[in-house]
Amino acid sequence: MGVRRPLRRAAAPGPHRRPDGTPLARLAGARLTDIAERSGADVVVPVFHLAAQLTGHLRDRRLLRAPSAVLLTDFAVHRQWLHPGNDLYLCLTDEAARSVRETIPVPAEPTGPVVAPGFFAPGPGAEAWWRRFGAYAPGRPPVVLSAGAWGAASEPEGTARLLVGAGFLPVVLCGRNAHLRARLARVPGALVPDWVTDMPGLLHAARVLVDNAAGQTAVQALAAGLPVVGYRPLPGHGAEGVRRMAALGASEFASDPATLLRALRHLAPDGPHRDHRTSRGRALFRADALTPVTALGAMARV
Incomplete structure (x- = not known):
């Protein structure tokens, strides 16, 4: 806790010293x-907070001639994203855009998430996943547990066992973490694939995503019409993002195992509860982020 408290203070909005990109x-x-x-x-379009610091630093010193439009991919705006040298911020929500404008003197627009077009409509890959699920655990609703590209998660074995015991098929994504994948593969009843190259197919074939970061996998699920439940979020801005995503109505937040199972039982079957949650999630996709980026480039050429 002695390490995390000062980190949180430095990342909180307000009149604190901005991170130095030098x-x-x-x-x-x-x-x-x-x-x-x-x-x-x-x-130049940075999509990672350290890259946003870099472009802001270079633009501030006139070392980067092309304007920079930051695609802010977090629901919770933390200060490492923010640098007044950038020209434009594209945000997931109105709240995020407002937070940027209140913290630094840079235009910010709420365009919504950006995902590949393949996530919006079922593709041929979903059928292969359905067959795989049916062969592995017939009749069990598949629930994706995502640990992100780095394979970072809190007690994933316990969560997988909880889902198996409740009649679900946990499909655990371990990213590049081979050690985590080997551990989860020992959980009876859990399906632990290697690195997944067909995420649109998987998300269209699953029934719910259990997420811990409110990051790109979460918004890909929203585009695919897959309900999202936040559970055991990563400390720091990951936890804040999960809670803000739920506060928007785009997902649900489960604070304990019983709440998680209750959410899954409501969301996995077809019905009004699932339809309401997926429609709220898809409502975030409100504009084409390429439009303001193109306009910024055109203005710079004048």
Whole structure:
């Protein structure tokens, strides 16, 4: 706790000192400016908070000629995303855009999440997943447990066992974490695939996503019409993002095992509860983020 408290203070909105992008710029600045110059980039679009610090630092010092439009992919805005040198912020929600504008003097627009088009409509991959689920655990509703690309999760074995015991088929995504995958593969009744290349197919074939970060997998699920339940979120801005996503009505938050199972039993079957939650999630996809990015590039060329 002695480490996490100061980190939270530094990340909270308000009149605190902004993170300094100079060390990062020294490491990656020359490489980025070289790529931007050689490619003739009209706009640079950072999609990670450290990249947003880098572009803001370079723009602030006139070292990056192309404007920077930050695609802020978190529901909870933390200060590592924010640098006044950037030209534009594209946010998931009205609340996030307002938070950016109140913290730094940079335009911010609520465009909603950005995902690949394949997530919005069922593709051929879903049928292969259905067959795999049916062969592995007939009659059990498949529930995806996501640990993200890094394979970071809190007590995933316990969650998988909880779901198996309640009659669900946990499909556990361990990212690149081979050690975690080996551990989860020993849980009887859990399906633990290798690195998944067909996420649209998987999300269209599943019944619910259990998520711990409110990140890209969560918004991909919303696009696919898959209900999302936040459970055991990662500490820090991951937990804040999970709670803010639920407060918007785009997902549900389960604070304990009993609440998780109750949410899954409501959301897995077809019905009004599931329909309401998925419609609230899809309502976040409100605009094409490419439109303001293109406009920014056109303005820079004038």
